[in-house]
Amino acid sequence: MEINILEKDPYRITMHIKNIPLHVLNAIRRVSIAEVPTMAVDSVVFTINSSVFYDEYIAHRLGLIPLTSEEAINKYKSPEECREASEKGVFSEDCFAKLDLEGRNESEIGEGKPKVLYSKDLKTSDPDVKPVYDEIPIVVLGPKQEVRLEAYARLGRGKEHAKWSPVSVAAHKYIADIHIDYSRCRAPECKLCVEACPKNILEFKDDRIIVREDKIFDCTLCRECEQLCPYDAIKVYWRKNEYIFTIESTGALSPKRILLEAVKILESKLDEFINELRSKGIVK
Numbered sequence: 448m449e450i451n452i453l454e455k456d457p458y459r460i461t462m463h464i465k466n467i468p469l470h471v472l473n474a475i476r477r478v479s480i481a482e483v484p485t486m487a488v489d490s491v492v493f494t495i496n497s498s499v500f501y502d503e504y505i506a507h508r509l510g511l512i513p514l515t516s517e518e519a520i521n522k523y524k525s526p527e528e529c530r531e532a533s534e535k536g537v538f539s540e541d542c543f544a545k546l547d548l549e550g551r552n553e554s555e556i557g558e559g560k561p562k563v564l565y566s567k568d569l570k571t572s573d574p575d576v577k578p579v580y581d582e583i584p585i586v587v588l589g590p591k592q593e594v595r596l597e598a599y600a601r602l603g604r605g606k607e608h609a610k611w612s613p614v615s616v617a618a619h620k621y622i623a624d625i626h627i628d629y630s631r632c633r634a635p636e637c638k639l640c641v642e643a644c645p646k647n648i649l650e651f652k653d654d655r656i657i658v659r660e661d662k663i664f665d666c667t668l669c670r671e672c673e674q675l676c677p678y679d680a681i682k683v684y685w686r687k688n689e690y691i692f693t694i695e696s697t698g699a700l701s702p703k704r705i706l707l708e709a710v711k712i713l714e715s716k717l718d719e720f721i722n723e724l725r726s727k728g729i730v731k
């Protein structure tokens with residue numbers, strides 16, 4: 448296997464991976480989306496809400512705010528252990544981080560401006576679990592309106608609810624393998640494929656049509672060139688066991704951590720599988 452990093456920043460990583468079977472890459476991708484745990488608000492206790500928004504609406508917005516989870520994964524109990532506690536409203540410290548939100552618009556009715564409470568206004572009981580972004584609006588308060596609430600965040604997995612998924616994008620892309628049959632091609636009289644390609648991947652150079660290898664990753668495999676060719680001279684395939692893989696994080700975990708956790712989870716599932724087979728005497 449060969450991996451080259453094409454792009455990397457704190458929230459996104461794009462890799463060119465060679466010699467990896469699709470089912471292996473897809474397993475890592477799906478575990479990243481659905482199994483890697485993060486913290487998210489799961490229960491909200493309102494003491495005051497005189498805003499025009501329903502409690503449920505504000506609670507739903509709170510649930511979708513990404514919370515930093517790098518430390519929390521090791522610190523808090525697993526989603527499976529804490530789900531029941533959440534349903535029963537028992538908020539123990541080993542399962543939950545508490546985030547308080549309080550705000551009141553003191554301006555006079557008929558005169559004042561609306562006041563917005565943002566994610567940065569959440570006061571956390573655990574500095575390791577706080578909103579990733581400060582400027583996410585939660586609720587707008589009119590004059591004399593007030594909100595006071597306690598939000599409880601716990602570890603969860605994307606398969607239970609998308610709010611716990613650590614990724615906003617986890618996708619693989621095929622890489623084009625374009626063949627030109629020069630015995631059929633009628634360039635330069637015909638340059639239809641060059642004109643048709645929306646990504647400028649084909650070029651007329653040195654009296655023939657060439658594929659620009661420096662741009663091949665941009666090919667969308669739309670097959671416009673193949674379909675427009677009147678002489679059946681161009682064929683678009685894709686490379687076997689070679690992909691562009693992108694992970695974009697919500698900010699709860701770094702892309703590197705998401706990949707590491709996904710592989711660890713996959714390993715433990717395979718271990719469990721083989722141990723079960725051993726216990727049944729199916730394998731030794």
Ligand code: SF4
Nearest residue numbers: 644666667669670672
């Ligand atoms: S498949 Fe589409 S993007 Fe790729 S070379 Fe052909 S026209 Fe261009």
Ligand code: SF4
Nearest residue numbers: 632633637639640676
């Ligand atoms: S459309 Fe077909 S014949 Fe025309 S230049 Fe492209 S490959 Fe050659």
